[in-house]
Amino acid sequence: xxxxxxxxAPGPKARRRNVIFSIVGALLIAALLAWIIxxxxxxxxxxxxxxxxxxxxxxRWDIVSEPLLWDAFLQGVLNTLRMAAVAAFFALVIGIAxxxxxxxxSQWIRVPTAVLLEFFRGMPLLLMxxxxxxxxxxxxYWAGVAALAIYNGALIGEALRAGIAAxxxxxxxxxxxxxxxxxxxxVFIEFPQAFRQMLPIIIAQMVVxxxxxxxxYVVAYDELSRxxxxxxxxxxxxxxxxxxxxxxxxxxxxxxTVSWIARFVARRSGPKMGKTTDxxxxxxxxxxxxxxxxxxxxxxxxxxxxxxxx
Amino acid sequence: MDAIIESTPLYLEGFVETLKLLAISGVGAFVVGVLVxxxxxxxxxxLRTFATVYTELLRNVPLLxxxxxxxxxxxxxxxxxxxxxxxCIGLTAYTSPFVAEAVRSGxxxxxxxxxxxxxxIGLNFGQTVSxxxxxxxxxxxxxxLINVFIALTKNTSVAGxxxxxxxxGASSRAARDHGDAVILVLLYAAFLxxxxxxxxxxxxxxxxxxxxxxx
Amino acid sequence: MRLKKGLMISAIATxxxxxxxxxxGGGGDTESPxxxxxxxxxxxxxxxxxxxxxxxxxxxxxxQPLFGLKGLDGNPVGFDVEIGKIIxxxxxxxxxxxxxxxxxxxxxxxxIENGTVDLVIATYTINDTRKEVVSFAGPYYNAxxxxxxxxxxxxxITGPEDLEGKPVCSVAGSTSEKNIAxxxxxxxxTDTYSNCLEPLRSGQVIAVTTDNVILxxxxxxxxxxxxxxSNPFTEEPYGIxxxxxxxxFRMWINDLLxxxxxxxxWAEAWEATAGTVLKTxxxxxxxxx
Numbered sequence: 001x002x003x004x005x006x007x008x009a010p011g012p013k014a015r016r017r018n019v020i021f022s023i024v025g026a027l028l029i030a031a032l033l034a035w036i037i038x039x040x041x042x043x044x045x046x047x048x049x050x051x052x053x054x055x056x057x058x059x060r061w062d063i064v065s066e067p068l069l070w071d072a073f074l075q076g077v078l079n080t081l082r083m084a085a086v087a088a089f090f091a092l093v094i095g096i097a098x099x100x101x102x103x104x105x106s107q108w109i110r111v112p113t114a115v116l117l118e119f120f121r122g123m124p125l126l127l128m129x130x131x132x133x134x135x136x137x138x139x140x141y142w143a144g145v146a147a148l149a150i151y152n153g154a155l156i157g158e159a160l161r162a163g164i165a166a167x168x169x170x171x172x173x174x175x176x177x178x179x180x181x182x183x184x185x186x187v188f189i190e191f192p193q194a195f196r197q198m199l200p201i202i203i204a205q206m207v208v209x210x211x212x213x214x215x216x217y218v219v220a221y222d223e224l225s226r227x228x229x230x231x232x233x234x235x236x237x238x239x240x241x242x243x244x245x246x247x248x249x250x251x252x253x254x255x256x257t258v259s260w261i262a263r264f265v266a267r268r269s270g271p272k273m274g275k276t277t278d279x280x281x282x283x284x285x286x287x288x289x290x291x292x293x294x295x296x297x298x299x300x301x302x303x304x305x306x307x308x309x310x
Numbered sequence: 311m312d313a314i315i316e317s318t319p320l321y322l323e324g325f326v327e328t329l330k331l332l333a334i335s336g337v338g339a340f341v342v343g344v345l346v347x348x349x350x351x352x353x354x355x356x357l358r359t360f361a362t363v364y365t366e367l368l369r370n371v372p373l374l375x376x377x378x379x380x381x382x383x384x385x386x387x388x389x390x391x392x393x394x395x396x397x398c399i400g401l402t403a404y405t406s407p408f409v410a411e412a413v414r415s416g417x418x419x420x421x422x423x424x425x426x427x428x429x430x431i432g433l434n435f436g437q438t439v440s441x442x443x444x445x446x447x448x449x450x451x452x453x454x455l456i457n458v459f460i461a462l463t464k465n466t467s468v469a470g471x472x473x474x475x476x477x478x479g480a481s482s483r484a485a486r487d488h489g490d491a492v493i494l495v496l497l498y499a500a501f502l503x504x505x506x507x508x509x510x511x512x513x514x515x516x517x518x519x520x521x522x523x524x525x
Numbered sequence: 526m527r528l529k530k531g532l533m534i535s536a537i538a539t540x541x542x543x544x545x546x547x548x549x550g551g552g553g554d555t556e557s558p559x560x561x562x563x564x565x566x567x568x569x570x571x572x573x574x575x576x577x578x579x580x581x582x583x584x585x586x587x588x589q590p591l592f593g594l595k596g597l598d599g600n601p602v603g604f605d606v607e608i609g610k611i612i613x614x615x616x617x618x619x620x621x622x623x624x625x626x627x628x629x630x631x632x633x634x635x636x637i638e639n640g641t642v643d644l645v646i647a648t649y650t651i652n653d654t655r656k657e658v659v660s661f662a663g664p665y666y667n668a669x670x671x672x673x674x675x676x677x678x679x680x681x682i683t684g685p686e687d688l689e690g691k692p693v694c695s696v697a698g699s700t701s702e703k704n705i706a707x708x709x710x711x712x713x714x715t716d717t718y719s720n721c722l723e724p725l726r727s728g729q730v731i732a733v734t735t736d737n738v739i740l741x742x743x744x745x746x747x748x749x750x751x752x753x754x755s756n757p758f759t760e761e762p763y764g765i766x767x768x769x770x771x772x773x774f775r776m777w778i779n780d781l782l783x784x785x786x787x788x789x790x791w792a793e794a795w796e797a798t799a800g801t802v803l804k805t806x807x808x809x810x811x812x813x814x
Contacts, residue, residue: 005425040383121511124467215374240382473724
């Protein structure tokens with residue numbers, strides 16, 4: 001439902017009211033931010049009356065000029081991206097495999113797959129990573145990649161299955177009619193369409209995957225958030241806030257970029273489908289990535305939901 | 311097997327705490343999420359912008375950093391609560407954009423003709439939303455919402471790093487006490503998590519099927 | 526046509542991604558080590574195996590100041606690290622061929638059991654429960670659990686008895702946590718000791734508890750803010766963890782430890798690392814069981 005249906009276009013009174021609200025709102029937010037910054041900048045008084053410099057004091061930020069610090073951060077970012085990229089790839093592969101298994105005609109494949117999928121979707125990523133790490137004694141990298149790939153693969157598998165189920169039945173029927181076997185129909189006709197339809201959801205899930213790499217700290221993998229922790233341990237606890245801000249900025253930058261790419265792809269592949277309802281419901285993926293494909297070219301309404309992490 | 315029996319009290323405590331986190335953060339996230347969704351579709355541009363920025367910001371920050379902010383920075387700002395409360399604030403804040411998105415997708419799922427018809431008989435924004443759109447949207451919102459709550463259940467495990475007792479932390483204590491049965495101990499913890507998430511998933515699937523028939 | 530092109534692109538993408546994962550996922554170097562000393566070992570013993578292989582994997586902590594702390598260049602430094610280096614050089618393995626793996630508390634035993642590491646030197650307290658799963662050489666240092674409070678000790682704490690019912694911070698899954706729980710404290714836990722400093726500063730907890738050497742390192746990193754009570758209430762003998770039935774290796778390490786107690790290398794290692802903050806103690810007696 002496009003928002004503008006719910007209320008009239010603003011008239012002069014409404015416009016004036018909106019302007020007033022904007023100004024008041026902006027002032028309130030600015031005041032809040034100012035208060036936060038001032039409080040943080042004030043010297044910190046510990047419970048015993050001990051005074052330490054404020055959060056923005058020079059002594060807390062002198063490490064910023066240390067090149068080794070940025071080397072460590074760069075390494076953390078690279079590790080994060082490495083894990084995310086490889087995990088994304090395997091998640092796709094596993095997702096495709098799961099979707100085929102889940103829609104197999106034989107019950108012997110379908111039911112165990114469904115059970116397995118429920119299992120993987122319900123387990124916390126932290127636990128899964130630790131488990132793979134200890135049981136299969138892979139290195140921390142492959143434990144993290146495997147856990148991320150399996151978990152996201154399960155979600156993507158569900159998405160693809162919903163995509164195939166939402167295709168018009170005529171596709172499958174015409175495939176069979178021209179003499180293709182069911183498997184061939186699935187591979188050559190249904191699957192590419194479902195994939196393209198579900199592509200925005202899948203990419204949104206990749207954004208979630210990127211965020212979830214931060215959980216690889218539990219297997220001692222040096223991705224970005226663990227780098228922050230290591231640096232804090234090495235350089236001292238008084239740099240905690242500084243390191244946190246730097247890490248936050250980096251994460252926001254990376255994630256916003258990937259999100260933007262996802263939105264770009266969503267916009268491009270959305271209206272082409274020519275559907276006038278929003279996309280097929282993806283059980284299990286909804287709410288974790290409730291992607292709204294644009295309705296009749298409806299631009300601003302199309303957001304997408306990134307999955308809740310873990 | 312002794313490992314499991316001996317660590318059960320520890321696990322039960324963690325399990326109860328996890329449920330508490332889930333319940334409180336779930337309700338909080340629901341309330342905040344619905345508010346944010348309402349702001350997102352409201353006629354006032356300021357509110358729309360605020361809701362959009364809020365959603366974008368929180369969706370692109372890892373949970374670890376959100377909880378870090380709540381546990382370490384908020385006390386400096388004077389928000390001096392118990393760490394459990396701070397963790398709930400963090401989880402609520404992190405989950406609310408996903409709730410908002412789920413609610414919004416529910417809204418978008420209601421055929422546009424409904425809103426048009428409501429407007430054409432003269433209902434204003436508040437009436438349209440509360441009398442016409444919301445009741446229909448609620449049916450479609452529940453399955454995605456349940457999935458958000460399943461994710462929240464699993465996210466509570468991250469809160470353990472920030473001074474809160476919960477199930478995953480209990481499993482590391484049990485692993486320390488039973489160094490020879492670490493795998494078993496972890497499986498036990500996984501089982502307890504599944505006790506929460508699988509019923510939720512089943513409910514979601516059942517509601518989904520019911521809604522499909524009704525449509 | 527499009528399908529073929531798609532397949533080709535996928536194939537190239539697959540190959541590059543796998544290459545990315547493989548070459549990046551590695552990390553151990555494969556340079557042939559220059560053995561610092563030529564040593565001979567009895568065939569079939571772990572020492573001979575490690576000597577042959579020319580490399581050793583040692584598990585240590587990466588987040589404990591003074592004992593095992595990962596530096597900005599990625600290599601750990603500290604007393605545990607120094608002991609590890611001495612052992613490696615006596616095995617005829619050069620310093621560069623030591624692979625340092627981070628062992629967090631929960632995975633010290635599994636790592637030894639499944640062979641991920643050959644030794645664990647990670648502020649690893651010897652106790653009987655652990656002896657059922659792994660064996661210990663040493664101890665190489667006697668720590669004790671102690672309390673860290675704010676400078677000036679405003680609450681007037683002298684020992685764990687004063688903490689009854691009060692909030693205290695430690696690390697989840699550590700022996701320190703277990704020990705302090707016996708004093709009926711209000712325990713909050715996190716995953717690394719330096720996180721505990723914030724609650725201590727803001728007054729949410731009144732003490733942080735773990736081994737005194739770790740506390741000393743923390744106090745040293747934050748000058749003037751904290752102090753250690755210096756009243757250790759437990760005995761924490763740090764040992765070198767290795768596979769349970771490897772008596773030969775264990776006895777060899779015990780012999781080596783006694784040797785370095787005598788010839789000053791132990792004291793040297795201490796002074797280079799933990800000794801910057803703490804006085805050099807007497808080395809503990811090795812426990813051969």
